[in-house]
Amino acid sequence: MxxxxxxxxxxxxxxxxxxxxxxxxxxxxxxxxxxxxxxxxxxxxxxxxxxxxxxxxxxxxxxxxxxxxxxxxxxxxxxxxxxxxxxxxxxxxxxxxxxxxxxxxxxxxxxxxxxxxxxxxxxxxxxxxxxxxxxxxxxxxxxxxxxxxxxxxxxxxxxxxxxxxxxxxxxxxxxxxxxxxxxxxxxxxxxxENNPKERIRLLEKVLGTLEFAWDGRISTLWVSRQMLKDAGALPEHTDNFVDLARSVEGVEVAAFFTEMEKNLYKVSLRSKGRINVAKVAGRFGGGGHFSAAACKIEGGLEGVKNRIVQAVMAG
Ligand SMILES: [Mn+2]
Known part of the structure; x- marks a missing residue:
């Protein structure tokens, strides 16, 4: 200092x-x-x-x-x-x-x-x-x-x-x-308390993608470029949506997948504090904090989701 x-x-x-x-x-x-x-x-x-x-x-x-x-x-x-x-x-x-x-x-x-x-x-x-x-x-x-x-x-x-x-x-x-x-x-x-309407419209679509894995310990949400377009929203409007996925009872880690381009996803990870998601993100060249981290992965949505679920389960 x-x-x-x-x-x-x-x-x-x-x-x-x-x-x-x-x-x-x-x-x-x-x-x-x-x-x-x-x-x-x-x-x-x-x-x-x-x-x-x-x-x-x-x-x-x-x-x-x-x-x-x-x-x-x-x-x-x-x-x-x-x-x-x-x-x-x-x-x-x-x-x-x-x-x-x-x-x-x-x-x-x-x-x-x-x-x-x-x-x-x-x-x-x-x-x-x-x-x-x-x-x-x-x-x-x-x-x-x-x-x-x-x-x-x-x-x-x-x-x-x-x-x-x-x-x-x-x-x-x-x-x-x-x-x-x-x-x-x-x-x-x-x-x-200043949410743009587009953000809430987008949230409506994104919540429809909610899924669970690992007996409910992992939750996932995703957003496509088309969903952003349909809602008239920007990528920044998805900020903190991942927290809703994490807030579910029994969930330890939430993952939010943003389609950046065809077959390229940004993955935001949030943990309730028992699983180190900086380590998970690190496996894919990303980083962050123990409870909040991010990385980018190439591939189709299902493949990318699977890789993340496997990496979280491996700890
Ligand atoms: Mn900071």
Whole structure:
């Protein structure tokens, strides 16, 4: 952490980025860091390949996020947040990897510290929690803008303080953020009670695919490109559908299959905490956390489902 504080102090211009398929931890952490650097009189640019999902556009600072990245020569350093691998950034990954100073702040168990100066703690609930610890250590002020962004990062990555990554420190930090101006209900309403109609239309179709395997210990859901088209929905509208499959009594692992192209599926895995799905995803070149992980597999739907079921049963 001290080295990161040194990098901030001794440089002037920063690039901040995160992964494709943005979530609340990615956007909230990026914007909290943006406000922190700005408050210190630094220059910062937030770049994401993907557009900010509609339910996160209320976050203070979203209007500064850019989706085009030219040359990176004029930046002194880059912050890559919430990415276990640099490739998660998207098409700009190789350009960013060419920069001389990269700071990688992450909390995935699969993060091997393979790129940049790494501040990775798999015990942390979210990058938001790690950034709060950094700000606390720096003694920098937590403004309302920072508090709203960090609270959002933490509340989304902990499933509203329900997942096993939620600990005493998570509540301590969330409490401080509320004190500094984050409004729990106001934020929850913006994130969770703002579903686009297309998302619920799509959910209706996706729930029709619910199946069980391994005597009910595995549940599966899938979505095809055609279903997205018929519902007028986007791939991001399926976020968290997998949690419904996991919520079923007796289920230990839920798998959600997204058809990306013909014979290529993205598989999102969620565990109730007894089976390590990061290990399952790892067998197919993916990764993630103990209870939430993802990978991509080539093949037809039934074949891909079978491979996942077999891998989960093998433990
Ligand atoms: Mn995260």
């Amino acid at each position: 001290n080295r990161i504080i040194d990098v901030i102090a001794s440089n002037r211009s920063f690039l901040i980025t995160s992964h494709v398929r943005l979530d609340g931890d990615a956007v909230g952490s990026e914007l909290a860091l943006y406000h922190l650097l700005k408050n210190l009189g630094k220059e910062a640019v937030v770049y994401n390949e993907d557009e900010t999902p509609g339910n996160y556009r209320f976050l203070p600072g979203t209007e500064v996020i850019v989706h085009f990245l030219g040359t990176v020569d004029h930046f002194d350093a880059a912050f890559v947040l919430d990415c276990s691998e640099i490739s998660r950034v998207g098409d700009a990954a190789s350009r960013i990897l060419g920069m001389k100073t990269i700071i990688n702040i992450d909390h995935h168990i699969s993060n091997t510290g393979s790129f940049g100066l790494s501040f990775a703690d798999p015990g942390a609930s979210s990058v938001g929690e790690l950034l709060y610890r950094l700000i606390e250590k720096m003694g920098a002020p937590v403004t309302r803008e920072i508090a709203v962004n960090l609270y959002t990062a933490i509340v989304t990555d902990t499933g509203s303080f329900r997942y096993s990554n939620t600990g005493e420190d998570t509540f301590r930090i969330a409490g401080k953020l509320v004190k500094m101006g984050a409004d729990p209900y106001g934020i929850a309403e913006k994130i969770y």
